[in-house]
Amino acid sequence: MSSILDEAKRVLNIEAGALAALVAALDASFERAVDVFEACKGRVIVTGMGKSGLIGKKIAATFSSVGVPSGFLHPAEAIHGDLGMVTSTDAVLAISNSGETDELVSLVPHLKRFNVPLIVMSGNPGSTLARCADAHINVAVKEEACPFGVVPTASSTAALAMGDALAVCLIKKRGFKAEDFAFFHPGGSLGKKLLITVGDLMHTGDDLPVVAPATSMIKAVMAISSKRLGITLVVEDGKVKGVITDGDLRRGLERHGKDFFEKAAGEVMTKSPKSVSARELAAKALAIMEKHSITALPVVDARGAPQGVIHIHDILKKGIA
Numbered sequence: 303m304s305s306i307l308d309e310a311k312r313v314l315n316i317e318a319g320a321l322a323a324l325v326a327a328l329d330a331s332f333e334r335a336v337d338v339f340e341a342c343k344g345r346v347i348v349t350g351m352g353k354s355g356l357i358g359k360k361i362a363a364t365f366s367s368v369g370v371p372s373g374f375l376h377p378a379e380a381i382h383g384d385l386g387m388v389t390s391t392d393a394v395l396a397i398s399n400s401g402e403t404d405e406l407v408s409l410v411p412h413l414k415r416f417n418v419p420l421i422v423m424s425g426n427p428g429s430t431l432a433r434c435a436d437a438h439i440n441v442a443v444k445e446e447a448c449p450f451g452v453v454p455t456a457s458s459t460a461a462l463a464m465g466d467a468l469a470v471c472l473i474k475k476r477g478f479k480a481e482d483f484a485f486f487h488p489g490g491s492l493g494k495k496l497l498i499t500v501g502d503l504m505h506t507g508d509d510l511p512v513v514a515p516a517t518s519m520i521k522a523v524m525a526i527s528s529k530r531l532g533i534t535l536v537v538e539d540g541k542v543k544g545v546i547t548d549g550d551l552r553r554g555l556e557r558h559g560k561d562f563f564e565k566a567a568g569e570v571m572t573k574s575p576k577s578v579s580a581r582e583l584a585a586k587a588l589a590i591m592e593k594h595s596i597t598a599l600p601v602v603d604a605r606g607a608p609q610g611v612i613h614i615h616d617i618l619k620k621g622i623a
Contacts, residue, residue, distance in 0.1 A: 313447040313455070320443040320456040321463050327440045334437035335395075335421045336471045342419075344391030349380065351405055353395040353454040354461065361395070361465035368473050377405035383413055393419040399441075399457045401429020410434045422486050439464060457593060469569055500587050501580035504601045504610030505531060510516040512608065513546075515568025519554075522546055522567045533598040534536055536571040544571030547549040547598070577602045580609050588617045603622050 339346055346365050350358035358374055365372035375384060377396075385511035388394065394413055396406050403425035410431070413420050422435035432438040441464050447455035464510055511525045511534035525534040526548065536544040546567060552561040562570075577600045578587045587599055589615050601610040 303338055316445060316447040317456045317459045323444065324441065324460055324464060327442065329440075331437045332439055332467075335466060336475060337437055338393050338419045338421055338436060338469065339365075339395075339472055340475045342370075342391070342393040344371070344389055344393075346370055346395060347375050347388050347392050348372060348395045348397070349375045349377050349406065349409070350397035351377055351403050354399060354403075355456045357461045357465065357571070358395070358397050359457055360462060361397075361469070362464060364469045365472070368469055369451060369476065370469075370472055375376075377403070377409060381405060381408045385409065387417055388416075390415070390416045390418060393421065395421045395423065396435075397423045398429075398431055399425045399454065399461070401426040401431040403431070406431055423464060425457060425460075447533055491564050498584045498622065499580065500578050500582050500584055500601055500612050501610075503616045503620065504580060504612040505529070505616075506610040509608060510608065511535060513567045514538060515543060515566060515571070517567045519563045519565050519567060519570060520571070523551060523563075526551070529600055531611050533600075533611060534567075535600050535608050535611065536567050537608055538568075542575070542577065542600050542608050544568070544573045544601050545575040545600060546571050547596070576598060577606075578612065584612070584617050584620065584622050587612050588614065588622060591617075 311610055346362070348358040348362040349355070355374070355376065362372040362374045375387060380388075389523075394409075395453065396409070398406050401422065407430050410420070414434070419436045420434060421437050422431045423439045423441055424432055425440070426432060427438055427440055427442075435557055440587075441457070441460040443456040443460050445451055446453060446457060509529060509530035509531075513522050513525050513533060513534050513536055515538050522534055526532065526546065532548045534546050535542050536546060550570060550572060554565075558565070576590055576594055576596065578590060580601050580603075590599060591597060597614045599612050600608060603609055
């Protein structure tokens with residue numbers, strides 16, 4: 303078993319070393335590539351054969367997810383008719399470790415004819431593709447991680463990581479925000495976290511439990527029970543002054559017994575409670591609840607006027623966690 307672990311460590315060390323070497327290899331060509339993609343009015347067309355093609359598909363998917371319209375073009379199919387999908391408004395990212403892949407080289411005359419910017423990612427700066435490129439990104443590795451030194455391992459990892467570097471730099475250049483990312487992922491949990499606001503989930507109107515500071519605790523308990531939110535807001539002069547929760551009821555009964563019901567809501571309430579704005583993300587409200595071990599929050603406007611109540615169950619039911 304130790305020999306297997308040793309081999310795994312060797313592979314990971316080689317690939318980690320390959321990634322570290324990329325940092326030193328970065329130059330102005332990388333910046334030119336980012337500028338080309340940032341200025342692209344059409345799509346970024348990513349192409350590559352074999353393992354480079356698989357890496358290219360992932361890079362194209364990543365670009366699209368950060369608002370850079372992208373697609374993958376299989377180079378063998380491109381030279382048999384699919385090259386028509388590339389227009390003069392597009393930019394091409396060609397991935398080839400050798401820089402001499404025949405199918406990719408065959409695309410160059412068409413790209414040059416229509417003045418399509420060509421960015422090449424390869425491990426050979428002197429290759430045919432590199433010489434034809436508007437910008438060449440060097441992803442050369444010292445060695446592959448396989449025992450024979452031929453199976454794409456460290457080289458494919460390097461290309462994948464460089465694609466991530468391009469995508470992240472485009473995020474920075476385009477001022478892309480988390481909310482923008484969520485726009486392209488509306489069906490996933492990330493989209494839910496970034497798009498659903500407190501205002502989308504809060505209870506309002508007749509569902510809103512409200513009492514005045516002078517309200518008797520008997521009526522306050524009825525308000526809590528009838529609205530089934532485990533809380534009532536204590537409102538005076540149109541502003542939330544405090545809250546009374548199920549927990550406050552239990553603690554009050556333990557401390558005062560039957561005399562507890564003779565008190566007024568203002569005597570029992572938790573003053574200056576944690577609250578949230580309707581504009582805040584539901585995920586932010588959940589974080590507040592978890593931090594302070596509470597299950598509901600009053601929703602208030604800038605003046606402190608009550609707008610609603612949001613309960614932790616409403617958030618969790620939406621898959622936000």
